[in-house]
Amino acid sequence: MKLSKFALAALATLTLATFAFAEGQKDAGSAAAPAAVKPIVLRLAETHPVDYPTTKGDMKFAELVKERTGGRIVIEVYPGSQLGQEKAVIEQVQFGAIDFTRVSVSPLAAFVKLFDTLQLPYLYRSEDHMWKVLLGPIGKELFASLEPANFIGIGWFEPGARNFYNSKRPVSKPEDLAGLKIRVQESELMVGLVSAFGAVATPMPYGEVYSGLQTGVIDGAENNWPSYESTSHFEVAKYYTLDEHTRVPEIIIGSKISLQKLSAEDQAIIKQAALDAIPYQRQLWAEREKASEAKVRAGGSIITKIDDKAPWQARMQVLYAKQSNEIQALIKRINEVK
Ligand code: BDP
Numbered sequence: 201m202k203l204s205k206f207a208l209a210a211l212a213t214l215t216l217a218t219f220a221f222a223e224g225q226k227d228a229g230s231a232a233a234p235a236a237v238k239p240i241v242l243r244l245a246e247t248h249p250v251d252y253p254t255t256k257g258d259m260k261f262a263e264l265v266k267e268r269t270g271g272r273i274v275i276e277v278y279p280g281s282q283l284g285q286e287k288a289v290i291e292q293v294q295f296g297a298i299d300f301t302r303v304s305v306s307p308l309a310a311f312v313k314l315f316d317t318l319q320l321p322y323l324y325r326s327e328d329h330m331w332k333v334l335l336g337p338i339g340k341e342l343f344a345s346l347e348p349a350n351f352i353g354i355g356w357f358e359p360g361a362r363n364f365y366n367s368k369r370p371v372s373k374p375e376d377l378a379g380l381k382i383r384v385q386e387s388e389l390m391v392g393l394v395s396a397f398g399a400v401a402t403p404m405p406y407g408e409v410y411s412g413l414q415t416g417v418i419d420g421a422e423n424n425w426p427s428y429e430s431t432s433h434f435e436v437a438k439y440y441t442l443d444e445h446t447r448v449p450e451i452i453i454g455s456k457i458s459l460q461k462l463s464a465e466d467q468a469i470i471k472q473a474a475l476d477a478i479p480y481q482r483q484l485w486a487e488r489e490k491a492s493e494a495k496v497r498a499g500g501s502i503i504t505k506i507d508d509k510a511p512w513q514a515r516m517q518v519l520y521a522k523q524s525n526e527i528q529a530l531i532k533r534i535n536e537v538k
Pocket of ligand 1: 254
């Protein structure tokens with residue numbers, strides 16, 4: 201085949217261009233090659249089901265991290281206790297086998313005692329007071345106190361107020377709790393709290409409470425409206441007393457072992473994302489509290505309102521008296537938060 205001069209020149213240019221393009225590709229390949237980088241996948245353990253406000257808050261946190269790292273860091277949320285019950289999960293976070301968890305500070309206090317402060321009965325004047333404490337200097341100091349135990353404090357979520365419920369009788373004054381077997385979280389302080397009311401405290405993982413109530417191993421438990429409803433405990437323990445003895449903050453913690461593998465910038469993105477997920481979770485919480493209350497009332501629970509909490513608070517003085525000097529000092533500072 202005979203090619204014209206013009207065709208030969210065109211062919212040479214094309215060959216050169218192809219060569220140059222291939223070289224360019226090689227260069228790009230040896231540099232960052234962003235498209236080929238696999239994301240860092242981290243796991244977050246959550247006790248509650250997929251539609252629960254804390255789980256949705258976790259998902260918002262994960263979504264913000266993914267967005268702000270351009271997909272380099274992916275946090276997979278495992279709801280419904282798929283990775284275990286809270287105490288076992290916290291242990292795994294400590295050893296770096298699970299990267300994050302959202303838990304109640306109640307079982308966390310078994311690992312870092314100072315956290316008992318946050319779950320003391322009638323500690324906060326209101327939900328607002330609690331949030332001022334958590335988002336202010338005290339919250340930051342508490343996060344820092346987690347590090348020696350290999351945890352990193354990441355964020356807080358709204359927990360609502362916890363109330364007693366049981367399958368035996370209406371409870372309208374502290375004396376009515378006497379002798380009832382009440383499930384508590386795996387927390388020494390909660391055992392002390394329930395005992396101070398004259399009830400028999402039975403520590404047990406959350407996932408075992410329903411069958412415990414059904415079989416009569418326990419007579420009751422205590423929790424907020426959404427948990428009382430979402431677990432169907434209201435179907436087997438219909439007496440619910442609005443004594444609002446505690447607000448036990450929900451917390452997201454990370455594993456120090458996992459997080460220290462990330463750059464300081466990525467760690468900062470993660471912490472900020474958790475803080476930015478808070479308003480979303482609080483909004484969902486407010487909605488769910490109302491919806492849960494409506495469902496529980498429609499389900500036939502007997503609700504006892506407590507107008508005067510003074511006799512309930514008075515019973516808790518023994519518990520306050522037992523706290524260490526460090527905790528006493530923190531309580532004083534919490535009381536001073538305006
Ligand atoms: C719920 C908390 C959850 C706890 C549970 C419990 O959100 O983290 O596991 O109470 O009582 O309110 O164990």
